[in-house]
Amino acid sequence: MNKNLILVESPSKAKTINKYLGKDFIVEATVGHLKNLPKTKLGVDIENGFRPSLLNIRGKGDIIKKIKELASKSNTVFIATDPDREGEAIAQDIADLINGKTNAKIKRVLFNEITKHSVKAAIENPKEININLVNSQRARRVMDRIIGYKISPFLWKAVVDSGSLSAGRVQSVALRLVCEREEEIEKFVPTEYWNLIAQFMTEDGKEFSAKLYEMEGKQLKVQPKPEMTEEDWKEFLKNNFAINTESLAKEIATKIESKNKFVISDITKKENKRNPFPPFITSTLQVEASRKLGFRPKKTMMLAQNLYEGIELGKEGPTGLITYMRTDSTRLSEEIIYEARSFIEHNFGKNHLPARPRNYEQKNKKHVQDAHEAIRPTSLKYTPEYVKPFLSNDQYKLYELIWKRFIACQMESAVLEVTTVFIKADEFIFRASGTAIQFPGFLAIYDESSEDSNGNNANENGQLPIGLYRNQELQLKELKKIQSFTKPPARYTESSLIKELESKGIGRPSTYALIMSTIIERNYVEQIDKKLIPTKLGKKVNKILVENFPNIIDVDFTAKMEDELDTIADGNMEYERVLRDFYEPFSKTLQEVESKIEKPKCEICGADMEIKIGRYGKFLACTNYPKCKNIKSLKELSENNSEPEFTGEKCPKCGARTVFREGKYGRFIGCERYPECDFTKVITTGIQCPKCKEGELTVKKTKRGKIFYGCNRYPECDYATWKLPKEEVADENNV
CATH class of the missing domain: 1.10.290.10 (Topoisomerase I, domain 4)
Structure with a gap:
């Protein structure tokens, strides 16, 4: 008796669905995609409507054969691949493979959740494959292939650092954001500023701290950047003041400490409602x-x-x-x-x-x-x-x-009471704030405290003593002078970079994790203490891409392309038109860059060498083929053209210059005369080893490339940690 066939992507999903259906159903897994673009060529017919050449994936022959056999014996084939564009494209690939091989009806079913009710409801209400979603996925894949395939060869300039480089439509924009943030950090000039933190005590011995807030009717503010004009500075000083030197901090502190009377001049209480965040996307x-x-x-x-x-x-x-x-x-x-x-x-x-x-x-x-x-x-x-x-x-x-x-x-809002206390001593006013939860609401189950804290006020979000009142006299127990410096923009973390990409309309739910892993696995970015830092290679690749393709590796352009790909899914634009609108300006840019770029020459016939993709990866081949069959590995070119990065220091062993090198477990310093001179030195973080107190911590990598920190006196000291210990630094946020 013929049965019904259900095709899903993963074996675990197949197992769950099989539980909810009777003996009339067979559930089989495709184990992901069955077709893909070829590895060794573009695989897109640009002249004929950007038609992709999709081939059966190597190693999927047995699965494809089994699916065809099961489909030929089935009454109905339900394609239940994931309910998104990628799943829709896989569904179309399956339909193309079994069409003509079976008399069964081919239906599409979508499971937003794998429950008994959801599975049965989907089977009872099958759909047709959504060709708009298929075309949207195909267009995205084709666009990514064209950009990656056409731009990657221009990265040969950077092969001194790596034998195999590539560019991606979205990944390259993510790399650009990381590199631009790093440039902001490198250019940042810190500005010194001081805060005065007073420790007050009530008559009954209760203590709390408050920060200097106002002096002679002007509010204390962090000094703006040093490059501000004289006119800007004058305007700033009309309503504000800044403590930007230690001498000024001491002068003001002396005046405050000479005061005999500190009185609570005002207390304000404000009720705030805090709403829960939406459910997760x-x-x-x-x-x-x-x-x-x-x-x-x-x-x-x-x-x-x-x-x-x-x-x-x-x-x-x-x-x-x-x-x-x-x-x-x-x-x-x-x-x-x-x-x-x-x-x-x-x-x-x-x-x-x-x-x-x-x-x-x-x-x-x-x-x-x-x-x-x-x-x-x-x-x-x-x-x-x-x-x-x-x-x-x-x-x-x-x-x-x-x-x-x-x-x-779905819970009620939390109700918070924010109390702000002002303490006055003649021309000086201190301020402290505290927050109390009046009604927990959703906080009873989920704390949504934000990732960052500005720390602008002493006692911010902390607690103030109960029983404070207006005109209450306080005793000044201590006055701290806290030196700080303005901080550069924070480096991206994976989570903050995802936020940034999403806010700019770049990438989609299925791509964020892949974008993060791609830029790290290609060694364009490394992750230290969760911070994304561009590598030397990443900076070089970004520089080449931005200099040659500024309009392609661009945030606005990439977001616009995402929007146009979405219009295909909505049925509002045609596949070929979107790709044509993209390709015509892209091709023109490509030709302009190609005419300017210098290519490596074949040492046999003098013709240009170009990057080709073979079965075992990328290599350089003579463009005069088949007359000249000269080929060269990218590694060989890298070794011949690599320029050392000098440290500016001398080798203590032989007096030659020292250079930065990349080893199996990370970066280190070595002699330029290696192998004649075998001097090496680890690069430390400058932080003392907390175990032996003699060595310093250095950045190391495991065999899998994961970063950790270990003592440079190893094996004498075996201290190692995943998280870099923080040096004790005075900061007003710790008050």
Whole structure:
């Protein structure tokens, strides 16, 4: 008897779905894509409508054969690949492979969540493959291939650092953002400023600190940048003052300490409401998992995929615990909102339940696909405590985060009372603030404290003593003079870079994790203490791309292309038109750059050498082929053209210059006369080893390329740590 065939992407998803369907269904996994563009050539017919040449992926022959055999014996083939553009393209590839090989009806089904209800509802209401989504994915893939294939050869100038370089449409923009931020940091000139922090005590012995806020009617502000004009400075001083030298700080402190009377001149209390954040979408999940759990985006998506596809819950078998994890919509179904409100009322009480359900309509709907709900639990039956025995530690942490964020998004606002106290001593006024929670609301389950703290006020978000009142006299116990310097812009982390890309309309939910891993794995960016820092290679690659393709490796251009690719998915623009609009100016830029760029020459016939892609990777080949068959490895060219980076120091062993070198486990200093002179020296961080107190910590890498810090006296001292210890630095935020 013929059965129905369901095709999904992963074996774990197949196992979960199989649990919900009867014996009339066979569920088989494709294990990802079945077709792809060729590795050794462009694979796009530019002259004929940008038609891609999709080939069966090497190693997928047995799976393809099995799918064809099962399809030939089936009544209906349900293609249940992931419910996004990538999944739609895989669905079309499957349909192309089995068309003509079976008499079965071919239907598309979408599972936003892998639950019994969702699976059965999808099977009962099948759809057709959405050709607009397929075309959108194909256009994105073709555009990425053209840019990468056509631009990458121009990076031969940088092969002195690496034998195989490549450019990507979105990854190159991400690299540019990281490099531009690094340039801002390098150009930044710190400005000195001082804060005066007073420690006051009440008559009954209660103490609190306050910061100097006002002097002679002018507010204390951090001095603006040194390059401000004289006129700007005069304007600034009309209403503000700055303590920018130690002598001025001492002078003001002496005046304050001479005062005999410190009185609370004013107390203000303000009630603030704090609303919960929306439920997670892909980007916010990656950002929050990085901030709270320390997970990299790639790891977050892998764990979320596990939770979506199904976890073995004992006797219940494989069960999908969250909805689809690649989404940019905050929409929630009415059913799950009703379930959440019942849960909140039962577990937290009516006072934690808003009068009406919370609706999270996105303000900027320009980039939102809204094909799926937000990321949420599939059922509130599966509390974190219920499923904990069946999850790994990391799976549990991520599921608990998703669960709490979802419940919190439907809870009442938190009510906070902010108290601000002003202490006056003649012409001087100090200020301190404290925050108290009047009603916890959603904070009862989920703390959404922001990633950064400005630390502008002493006691900010802290506690003030109870019982302070106006005209109350205080005793000045201590006055601290705190020196600080303005700080440069913060380096991007993976989470903050994802935020930046999303805010600029670059990338989509399925691409953020890949963008992060790509720029790191290509050694364009390294990650130290979670900060993204461009490598020497990354800076060089970015410089070449920006100098030669400023309009292509551009934030606005990339965002515009993303928008146009979205219009294909919406059915508002045609595949060929979008690619033609992109390719014509791109091709013109390419020709202009090609006419200016200097190419390596063949030492046999004198013709240009160009980068080719072979079975074993990239290599240089003579353009005079087949008359001249000269080829050269990129590594060989790298060795012949590499220019050393000198340190400016002499080798203590032989007196020659020392240079920076790259080793298996990181960067180090060596003699330029190597191998004649074998002098080497590790590069330290300047931070004393906390174990032996003699050595200094140096940056090292594991075999897998992960950075850690170890004592430079190894093996005498075996201290090692993943996180760099911080030196003790005086900072007003610690007051």
